[in-house]
Amino acid sequence: MSPSATPLGLPTARVLTIAGSDSGGGAGIQADLKTMLAFGVHGMSALTAVTAQNSLGVQGWWPLPEEAVRAQVRSVVDDIGVDAVKTGMLGTAGTTRLVAALLGELPSGVPVVVDPVCASKHGDPLIDDDAVDALRGELLRVATVITPNLPEAELLAGRSGTPAELAETLLAHGPAWVLIKGGHAEGDPVDHLFGADGTVAEFAAARSDNRHSHGTGCTLASAIASRLGLGDDVVGAVGAAKTYISGAVAAGFPLGAGIGPTDHLWRLRAHL
Ligand SMILES: Nc1ncnc2c1ncn2[C@@H]1O[C@H](COP(=O)(O)OP(=O)(O)OP(=O)(O)O)[C@@H](O)[C@H]1O
Ligand SMILES: Cc1ncc(CO)c(N)n1
Secondary structure, eight states: OOOGSTOOOOOOOOOEEEEEEESSSSHHHHHHHHHHHHHTOOOEEEEEEEEEEEEEEEEEEEEEHHHHHHHHHHIIIIIOOOOOEEOOOOHHHHHHHHHHHHHSSSSSTTOOEEOOOOOTTTBBBOHHHHHHHIIIIIIIIOOSSSSOOOHHHHHHSOOOOOOHHHHHHHHEEEESSSEEBBBTTTSSSSEEETTTOEEEEEOOOOOOSSSSSHHHHHHHHHHHHHHHTTTOOOHHHHHHHOOOHHHHHHTTTOOOOOOOOOOOTOOOOOOO
């Protein structure tokens, strides 16, 4: 669908990310806004937490006051408006509950992509233990699509199992779609999409042996939100996002001594 087909007939879509900051620039808000730019949409942000983070791991994180999160979301929604929303690191149980409530107040039909971020690529926690219940009990039900990786799907489902079994448990918590990402599995990364309406789809790609894959989850979810904001259906949006993340991982580059970022500009690099 062309960008001129956004709900308000605007030349682009307005997409809001509610997420944490990654000082290293590869994940979080920074990845989200870069991805949105690459998809030609207008990216906006509500910051939930600040992390001190680099290619080696997360050295610390600090939540923002809930009042600040509420004010950022309201400022954007009340004036500029949103065609799609993506959530990432929410950090605390209180912020998770607040964001669920704010998303419940959105005009009906605004797609919401929930990336249930629990840990960084290095396994460093990005969420308090007691926030998992809030994620499962309050955030999933306001989501159009949730995008857990395998460990997150098992944590939220409270069990292990095949992607189909995990998705069945997660769909019971209320999201319309569950996309279980395969980046953590052996072999080529296959992402499995399940709809509450019974739709099942698989998105496969060749595994890139590039280790510089910091922020893949944030990037994929923001790409899905961007395409949904532009009017794609969920299957189309996930397909476009998968193509984008596959190219971005393959082009990821070595910044720092550990896991570097993906290249959000990989499609345009040759033209710069
Ligand atoms: N090495 C790889 N090659 C190609 N695609 C990959 C690779 N690693 C991950 N992906 C893809 O990236 C997307 C994100 O998956 P992943 O499981 O890495 O998410 P994540 O763990 O939430 O990421 P992060 O926590 O780093 O943000 C998926 O579409 C997955 O298939
Ligand atoms: C701020 C932030 N959000 C999400 C992730 C998950 O990759 C990360 N590493 N940092």
